[in-house]
Structure formats: C-alpha cells, structure tokens
Amino acid sequence: MTKIQQTALPLTRRQFFGELGATMSAAALASLLPADCLAANSISRAPHFKPTAKRVLFLCQSGAPSQIDLFDPKPELAKRHGEQLPDDVRKGQRLTGMTADQESKPLTSSLFKFARHGQSQTPLSELLPYTAKIADELCFVHSLHTDAINHDPAITLLQSGSQLPGRPSMGAWTSYGLGSESKNLPAYVVMVSGGQTGDQPLSQRQWGSGFLSTEHQGLKFRGGKHPILFLEHPADIDRKTRDRMYDAIDDLNKLQFDETSDPEIQRRTEQYRLAQQMQISVPSLVDLSNEPQSTLDLYGKDVLTPGSYAANCLTARRLLERDVRFVQLFHRGWDHHERLPSRIQLKCRQTDQPSAALITDLKQRGLLEDTLVVWAGEFGRTAYCQGSLSDKNYGRDHHPRCFSIWMSGGGIRKGLSYGKTDDFSYSVTENPVHIHDLQATILHCLGIDHTKLTYRFSGRDFRLTDVGGKVVKDILS
Numbered sequence: 506m507t508k509i510q511q512t513a514l515p516l517t518r519r520q521f522f523g524e525l526g527a528t529m530s531a532a533a534l535a536s537l538l539p540a541d542c543l544a545a546n547s548i549s550r551a552p553h554f555k556p557t558a559k560r561v562l563f564l565c566q567s568g569a570p571s572q573i574d575l576f577d578p579k580p581e582l583a584k585r586h587g588e589q590l591p592d593d594v595r596k597g598q599r600l601t602g603m604t605a606d607q608e609s610k611p612l613t614s615s616l617f618k619f620a621r622h623g624q625s626q627t628p629l630s631e632l633l634p635y636t637a638k639i640a641d642e643l644c645f646v647h648s649l650h651t652d653a654i655n656h657d658p659a660i661t662l663l664q665s666g667s668q669l670p671g672r673p674s675m676g677a678w679t680s681y682g683l684g685s686e687s688k689n690l691p692a693y694v695v696m697v698s699g700g701q702t703g704d705q706p707l708s709q710r711q712w713g714s715g716f717l718s719t720e721h722q723g724l725k726f727r728g729g730k731h732p733i734l735f736l737e738h739p740a741d742i743d744r745k746t747r748d749r750m751y752d753a754i755d756d757l758n759k760l761q762f763d764e765t766s767d768p769e770i771q772r773r774t775e776q777y778r779l780a781q782q783m784q785i786s787v788p789s790l791v792d793l794s795n796e797p798q799s800t801l802d803l804y805g806k807d808v809l810t811p812g813s814y815a816a817n818c819l820t821a822r823r824l825l826e827r828d829v830r831f832v833q834l835f836h837r838g839w840d841h842h843e844r845l846p847s848r849i850q851l852k853c854r855q856t857d858q859p860s861a862a863l864i865t866d867l868k869q870r871g872l873l874e875d876t877l878v879v880w881a882g883e884f885g886r887t888a889y890c891q892g893s894l895s896d897k898n899y900g901r902d903h904h905p906r907c908f909s910i911w912m913s914g915g916g917i918r919k920g921l922s923y924g925k926t927d928d929f930s931y932s933v934t935e936n937p938v939h940i941h942d943l944q945a946t947i948l949h950c951l952g953i954d955h956t957k958l959t960y961r962f963s964g965r966d967f968r969l970t971d972v973g974g975k976v977v978k979d980i981l982s
Contacts, residue, residue, distance in 0.1 A: 550684040552952025557916025557982070558877035559686070560825055561679065561947060562832050564860060566852075567660060568705050568839030569908070571886035571901050573930050574615045574849055575630045576909035577647050581928035582614040582888060590889045594931050601654055603842065603891060604902045610889040612929065613899045616846045625920030632853040635861035636911075641920040642864050642873075643911045644980050648924025648933040651884050651905045651940045656705045656840065659883035659905065662940055664711045666969045673715035673960075675944060676831035678969045679951060680721040682958045686828035689782035690790075693831045694824055695723040696817040699855060700837030707835055716962040720772045723833065726820070728812025732791050736784055751781060790823055803866060805858040818859035822866050825876055839882055842891050843900035864913055877915030877950045881943075884908055888929040907933045910943075916950045918982045941974035949976045 573579060590610040604610065617630045623640035636643075653659035658668035665672035673681070676693040685692035695712040712723030726732035742750075755774055762770040793801070793809060793816065800819070801808050807815040814836050821832045836856055841848045860880060867873040885908025886901035893899075907926045913919075925935035945955040948969065955974055959966040 550682070552683065553954040553957060554952050556950065556952030557875070558914070558950040559875045560828070560830050560832070560877070561676075561915070561951065562821055562825060562863070562876060562878045563675070563834070564856075564863075564878065564880045565660075565663070565833060565835045566839050566856070566880065566882040567700075567707060567835050567837045568656070568841075569659075569882040569884050569886060569903065570839045570852070571615075571841065571845065571849060572647070572907070572909040573613075573886060573888060573901070574617055574845070575632060575853075576628075576645060576911075577926060577930045578619040578628050578630075579614065579888070579928060579930050582612055582930075585612050586614040587611050587894065590929075594888075594927070594929050596932075598906065599654065601903050604887070604889075607891070611894045612888055613890040613894060613901070616897065616899075623920060625922070627920070627922060632850060633857050635858045639861050639864050639913075642868065643913050644917045644919065644921045644923065645909060645911050646923050646938055646943075646977075646980065647907070647909045647926055648936050649881070649885075649908050649910055649938050649940070649943065650933055651908075653884065654903055654905050656883060656903070657708070659903075660707075660711060663881070663883050665715065666941060666944055666971050670708075670710055671715055672967065673717045673721065673969070674710075674712050674723065675947070675969060676712060676723050676833055677714040677717050677721040678958060679831045679948075679953075681717050681960070682948075682953050683830060683951065685830055687830075689779070689786040690824065690827055690829050691724045691779065691783075692829065693721065693723040693833075694829050695725045695833045695835065696728075696820065697725070697835045697837070698728075698812055698814040698817050699852070704838050705840050707837065711835070712833060716967070717960060718769065718772050720776060723831075726791070726817075728816065730788070730791065730811075733783065733787060736780065736787060748781075751778075786827075790827065791820060793819055800866065804862040807855070808859070814855050815859040815862075818863050819866075822863060822870075822872075825867070825872060826870065841886070841900060842902060844898060845886075845900050846898060867914065873914040875915060877917065877947065878913045879910065879943075879947065880912070881910035882908065885930070888931050904931075906931060912980070916982055918980055921980060923977075923980050936979065938977055939973065941970040942977050945970050945974035946977045946980070949981075 590612060617632055619628045619630055621628050622637040625641050627640040629637045651659055651662060653662050653668050661670060662668045664674045680692035697707060714722035758770050758774045804815045804819050807813040808819055810816055817834050821834060824832050839852055867876055885904040887904045891900040891902040907930060923936055924938060927934050948955045955968060955970045959968045
C-alpha cells in the first residue's frame with residue numbers, strides 16, 4: 506500500500522472562517538498567557554530525586570476490610586463487649602445513614618483470635634496465617650484516616666486525591682510524571698476480581714486519566730486468554746495485511762495532525778503502535794502454565810482460575826518484572842455490614858495466601874527492593890455492631906476515622922507498626938496519617954515531590970494531593 510498523498514482542496518466559506526477563527530483565537534490566547542504558563546504541562550519525566558522504588562503494586566481491597574478483625578486487636582472491646590458505645594468515645598461525630606438512627610450501638614469485639622508474629626511481634630488475626638509468615642517484611646500503618654464516609658467518594662479520594670469524580674487516578678499521575686519503562690506494555694495496568702451481586706460497584710474512573718491525556722489511564726486486563734478486547738488479529742486477516750492497515754491509519758492521523766496540530770492525535774498513533782507490540786507480548790504474559798509448580802503452589806489453588814485474585818497476583822508479578830510502572834489489583838466484596846464473620850473469612854481465604862506469595866515471590870526475584878507494595882481499603886469499620894449482635898454474628902458500619910493498611914518494599918521500613926488508635930479503634934491517638942499523606946509518601950518513594958507534580962487545568966494547577974499531604978518520613982527506611 507502506498508503512502509497516502511495529501512491533496513490540496515478548495516476551502517468552503519464555512520471552512521475558511523472556521524479555521525481563521527480558530528487560528529486567531531489561539532494567537533490571542535498565546536499573547537495573553539506568559540511563556541511559563543504555556544509550558545506548565547510540559548514535564549521532563551524524570552524523578553525529582555533518587556527514588557527508592559521504580560514501580561508500585563497497589564492491592565486495593567474494595568469495600569473496606571475491618572481493621573478490628575484483622576490488624577488492630579482491642580482487649581478493651583472484649584471486656585466491654587455488648588455495652589453501648591460511650592458518648593465520650595464517639596464525641597458527637599457523624600455516622601452513616603445506616604446506623605445514625607439505630608437505637609442500640611453495642612460495642613463488638615472480634616470473634617477471631619490474635620497472636621504476635623515474627624521478630625517484630627506484630628499482632629495479626631488468625632484469619633491471616635500467610636500474612637503472619639511475612640510479618641517482618643511489612644510496615645503496618647494503624648492510623649490512616651479519611652474525609653469520606655461512603656464508598657464511592659472514599660475510594661475516589663484514595664485513588665485520585667479528591668472525593669469528586671473527574672481527577673486523574675494515582676496510576677495516571679505516576680504515568681504522567683515518570684512515563685513508561687516498558688516498550689511493549691503500558692505504564693499502568695489494572696485487574697479486578699471478587700465481588701458478587703449486591704457488592705459495591707467499581708467505576709472505571711477509579712483508574713481513569715481525568716484531565717490528563719488518555720495515554721495515562723489504566724488499561725484493564727480481563728481474566729483468561731484474551732485479557733484485552735479487540736487485541737487479537739481477526740481470523741481472516743494475516744499479519745502483513747494488518748501492518749498495512751496500521752500504516753494507512755498512521756498516514757491518516759498524520760494528515761489530521763498537520764491540519765489541526767492536536768497532540769491527542771500523536772498520542773493516538775503511539776497507542777496504535779503500543780497495541781501492535783502488545784499483540785506479541787500479552788499472550789505470553791498471561792499464560793501462567795509455564796510457571797514452575799513451586800510458584801503455582803506458592804500462590805494457592807485458585808492461581809490458574811482466570812480472573813481470580815490469585816491469578817491476578819501472579820500476573821501482577823509478571824507485569825512488574827516486565828517494567829510496568831504501576832499495577833493495581835482491585836478485589837471487591839469487603840463491605841460487611843452484616844454476617845461479617847463468615848464473609849470476612851471468605852475474603853481472607855481468597856486474598857491472604859496470594860498477597861503473601863507476592864511479597865515472597867518479589868523478594869526471591871530481587872524485585873521487592875525497588876517495588877513498593879501497598880495493601881489498603883478505602884476506610885475502616887465501626888467498633889459497634891450494625892444490626893443485631895449475637896455470639897457468632899455481627900456486622901460493622903463504615904468508619905473513616907481510623908483504619909489499618911500495610912506497605913512493603915521500595916524504601917519502606919520492615920517490621921514496623923506505625924500509629925495507634927484508642928481502646929476502641931475509634932479514633933487515632935498517635936501519628937495520624939491522612940490519605941493525602943499516604944499518596945505523598947508513595948510518590949516520594951518513586952522520587953517525586955508531590956507538590957511539584959502538577960497539571961494546569963481550568964485555570965489552576967492540580968496535583969494528586971490537592972492542597973495537602975506530607976511525606977510520612979518515619980516509615981521510610
């Protein structure tokens with residue numbers, strides 16, 4: 506196929522005035538804006554300082570796991586189990602509409618036993634036997650808190666730094682700030698697992714690019730042999746024909762760019778080229794059958810089930826070792842307003858072994874040292890019961906004032922428990938960490954000053970941490 510030749514065509518009266526108006530508007534705008542403003546969104550794509558992490562793996566437990574039943578044991582709750590939540594503990598703070606009018610708010614201790622593990626003597630629930638084995642590799646932050654009390658604004662704040670939709674996700678900011686290290690895979694990949702009818706939904710904007718270029722949005726992988734829609738060659742079109750089609754599309758895009766100078770056209774061309782590379786790289790990437798049996802056993806019995814959390818964890822490791830900058834796994838189903846004991850056991854069976862396997866696997870391959878791993882939900886759960894309390898059944902409402910997460914690798918201290926909560930896991934009493942502080946710390950590990958990673962949009966400079974955030978230096982190694 507020959508290159509497409511541009512032919513000069515006479516302009517219609519409508520086209521002439523349309524193009525003249527666009528040109529004059531652009532010239533007028535350029536004359537009004539200072540040079541540094543015009544270049545505000547042009548960045549060097551280099552770290553601001555030496556990073557401790559080259560890549561991030563974010564294990565997002567969507568729905569909000571109960572910190573009281575997993576990470577933050579409270580003997581006082583056991584002593585006062587069934588008593589009403591004291592007013593001096595609540596301090597008049599806002600509750601969700603699901604329990605604000607609930608007449609009885611009985612304190613509820615965990616049904617599960619805790620024990621200390623590793624040289625760090627980290628207390629962990631019996632629900633997490635595999636996490637217990639790697640306790641000395643982890644840093645637990647017990648004093649995280651957020652501004653949002655309901656799921657969608659809370660997970661939106663966690664992912665984008667704002668409760669309002671429309672901002673770029675953390676992975677998109679990372680891609681914008683540092684670019685991609687991989688030539689045949691995108692900088693940001695997302696996988697989703699878990700969940701059933703009635704669980705909290707996930708919007709694709711949680712990994713979107715917002716007002717950044719679309720090249721920075723997360724690419725969602727589906728489970729199975731064909732993780733990306735429309736990536737495969739049609740059965741009746743050979744590779745040579747397909748390459749000629751790509752050449753033609755490139756030529757058409759070039760013609761349009763020459764006419765409009767729209768940078769999005771160039772990015773579209775780059776994405777087509779990346780898609781060509783992924784046609785070769787992705788099939789081998791998602792084929793887990795060539796992993797040794799010892800590795801498959803490490804991740805557990807579900808590892809070869811397409812779309813499972815275990816399969817996604819192993820795929821995540823393969824993405825990281827192929828230099829994908831930001832990998833994010835969303836696992837749904839942690840919203841336990843009722844029947845918490847049975848439901849949280851199921852979630853832990855699905856996630857405990859694969860999460861621990863990832864840390865072990867990354868360490869064995871020398872990747873943990875420069876990979877930052879974060880395990881977190883969007884908020885915590887209440888110390889009091891939602892609904893009826895019985896000996897073996899209870900539920901917990903949303904709780905934004907304190908919750909626990911863990912981090913590992915990439916410049917984070919090992920075997921550390923940071924921050925404390927009160928005797929009821931209701932409020933932070935030591936070393937509070939806001940969501941923006943967590944985001945600032947993640948960017949810091951990547952060598953990014955969060956106050957300098959900005960993008961001008963609608964007349965102001967935006968950043969992931971909005972107008973807040975400070976690096977939690979105490980947890981850095």
